[in-house]
Amino acid sequence: SYPQKNAEILSSQYGINLFLAGLLLMFAWAVHAVGIRKQDLLSYLITIMLIQLLWMLWYISRSYSQRRLIQEKDTHAGARWLKCGITLFAVITLILDSFKIGYFIGFSNCLSATEGIFPVTHAMHTLLQVYFLWCHAKDIIQSFKTLERFGVIHSVFTNLLLWTNGVLTESKHQLNEHKERLITLGFGNITIVLDDHAPQCNCTTTLCSIFSQGMYYLYPFNIEYHILASTMLYVLWKNIGRKVEHHHQHKILFKFHGITVGTIFGLIVLISTIAVVVVYLIQIGRSKIKSELALTMFYLYAISVLTLMCAAGIVALLIYRLEERSMDNSKNPARKLDGDLLVGTASGSWLLSWGSILAIICAQAHPKYTWYNLPYSILVIIEKYIQNLFIIESIHREQETVNDDIKTLRIVTVSSGSTLSLTPSHKEIYNGAADMDNGKFPYMFNGNIYMRERSGGDSSDEVKSQASSPVSHSTSDFSLYSQNSVNNKRRILKNIAAFLFLCNLSLWIPPAFGCRPEYDNGLEEIVFGFEPWIIVVNLAMPFSIFYRMHSAASLFEVNCKT
């Protein structure tokens, strides 16, 4: 009886306040506020994680006891590959937790107990949450709406807070490394205070330094894990009480076949990015000349990759303009969130790029390597602009397979002259299609070549089973021509999606593992001042990093669907 809109506002406002209180606590800790210690922050995080744990246990046990009830599922939410991705990140997060536990054991003399309790709780939380997402990410909750809304929104913002906490730790670490480099390079004019929070006692085991250094290579995965979990839970929340139209949903399968070119180019980019990052991290901060060389190398490399990505995106958009297809405007929370997140998180890196552009325009002195920053920044803006257009158009296009089925049905209907007899045979085709292999099937019957490709893994052998029905010449000729052209276009699009997928994965690596040309080139710091620019970078960078991972996930989906 309680209106759904109100339950939504009631729970979302609770979640926002939970988040804001945590955010303020983190902010207070980060600015060394009087009277706020790390254990206060950790206690808060432990508490909300435990609440989420209890809620998840309640939900799982309840849905286990009521499993005979047929529950509606949102077929768009919680795709299999998303679950696999999150599981991978969760496993690395568990390794991080064990590192933290080991670190705590080593320094247990001088660390508060919360620093030990936190990773233990976090590991339990991670295990149960991954199980929860595997089993319930597609649920459309209809009963006990208000209580379940509170639980889900609590989980969403708990994960967001854990994400923020990870981002904050990572940012502090990066900032310290940057300051150490500045000391090495002899910039004495900036007041440098290292913000270490290092324990005040000696480690009792020999593994401490491995733990403390290893952690920072694992943090990027932990950060991605929490933001992905948060988006999946948000979709679950948006789905509560929703009425879904039961429309035909194709199983989306990833097929490697036919995307060799895109994959090879993408892998080349991936490998060379890793090489560039390793060289960059070794060279930067060693000496002034080495730093400048590393920066020049990074910019030139990034400019060439971004140019390729822009070109690929433009080609894909042009193909879409040639090939008219209706858009699917049905309600779909998962897709809407994907689109909003792409534009929203791209804003983070756009902000940084505009900052760089402004700095280059306004700076008084221009060392040679800083000029590369200008095309780099402009290309970052353009590339994300084009890529967002491509991804959002792709996920909104109606799936080819559906159209094909209709087309096939129509052709067959015209040719056989009898509609009534078709329904069972068409169903048969559809069910049988999943066993068939991929590729083109040229069939000869009635003297006509009839060629079709399996689109998205379905409806391929309709002709085979309808071979006995007479097909008129004109229909099949048209079909041959248009199918061939569609095939080529589709192959190009699939390759572009695969290439862009690997490129985005590659471009996730440099910022996630500490390549920060925004810090190292020094130009922005001189123009804006050290502190203001640090604040801008630390606020915008997490979104910029998440953009790459999120667009890679979206492009994977595009690749499967095309």
Added chain:
Amino acid sequence: SYPQKNAEILSSQYGINLFLAGLLLMFAWAVHAVGIRKQDLLSYLITIMLIQLLWMLWYISRSYSQRRLIQEKDTHAGARWLKCGITLFAVITLILDSFKIGYFIGFSNCLSATEGIFPVTHAMHTLLQVYFLWCHAKDIIQSFKTLERFGVIHSVFTNLLLWTNGVLTESKHQLNEHKERLITLGFGNITIVLDDHAPQCNCTTTLCSIFSQGMYYLYPFNIEYHILASTMLYVLWKNIGRKVEHHHQHKILFKFHGITVGTIFGLIVLISTIAVVVVYLIQIGRSKIKSELALTMFYLYAISVLTLMCAAGIVALLIYRLEERSMDNSKNPARKLDGDLLVGTASGSWLLSWGSILAIICAQAHPKYTWYNLPYSILVIIEKYIQNLFIIESIHREQETVNDDIKTLRIVTVSSGSTLSLTPSHKEIYNGAADMDNGKFPYMFNGNIYMRERSGGDSSDEVKSQASSPVSHSTSDFSLYSQNSVNNKRRILKNIAAFLFLCNLSLWIPPAFGCRPEYDNGLEEIVFGFEPWIIVVNLAMPFSIFYRMHSAASLFEVNCKT
């Protein structure tokens, strides 16, 4: 042929980049970045305003030449009272522009030409934009989609940038005043640098000091003008290419009748708020004791007002729980924006409140007056929580009038026993209703008292024209009872809405005109540090201020609709 979703992304990404570039420019100016002067920022703003001017001229002339084409209108967008509100703010903005021009003339020797061109352009921009919003705010643009999308989104973000610019100027002014007070109170431990940007020459006219002081009393209106214009333009943008279902739309009229109690209480709050603000601004910063007294007065007053508002909101929500009515879930961009803005902008003040709560918990020393801060901050959170629930439920409830019409039709149908003859008479009733006066009409016919109130200004005299038809006893008895109860509930709701409307308008005044207890009580500054807290306040305060104006506007609508 170009897909609408793509046109939307194309234009919104353009708008975001326009905004981010401007934002960075403002940020650079605010942090005194090397090489960025005020005229750079002003040139940017002048350029984008001129582009918007040209676009508006093109749009107006085009729609003038094509006015014979019937254009669809969104009846929910651009309500009359919203237009009146924006016109009022625009007039004050024009006065502000004239002050700026006068100030420029006085200091023309040492100010750059852009400081004179800016207010002139801004005045032209304001005049044309208000005309544009009056004539075209309800438009649903269908032709030339992409170009018009770009124009509208350009206008949205131009206004947002002008809003940000206003907010920045205002914040700088407030911060300077705060620093001056700190100097008076003898806080030497905080490094105080006044950020004046005062001209380097003497004024040539005698009015300069009036202009420069008067400006800051007009800025709050200028700020509200731009954000309101921005939201109206955003709704226009969301409406582009939309297909509206033509459903019956009642003209919403504001009626003063029946809300005397709420209005009187609201006016008492309004007047006393103005008195409190005047006393506060005179007393604060004079001496330590006077400051503490002013703060105590402010907190006690705000606590009592907020308690009343909470109580009113809870009563309203309870009435809604008693009176079941279906929710209107139809698509409506204007309403969706209203809801999102309420929750989004409330987050700003929630952040500040959580900051205060944290500061009180963590502070080492607690002067007596700081304790009042705790209930005040908690009440701010709760009040906005409840008020948002009330407003969002109100704007989502189906309008009473529609239901009434259906009910009437049903009753009459049952009683007359002939459905076919009713259609013309019902239409007659409906058309005739507008001339009738308000109030209750007890009609005696067939021995039954039949009482109805005019709901929302329509359907009142259906009984009169149907007096000849026989009505069964049971139907009219039920009608009498339920209508009376509904009337009472509705009257209470209308009074609550009126009271909350005036309260929100009142609570807009203190922060807009420089009552900043978050600065003046000093507790948060000690805990978080001066700089970090200043940053938080300056980021969150503009949203907090806008929340009050926006919720007042929404409550006005609620009052009219109930």
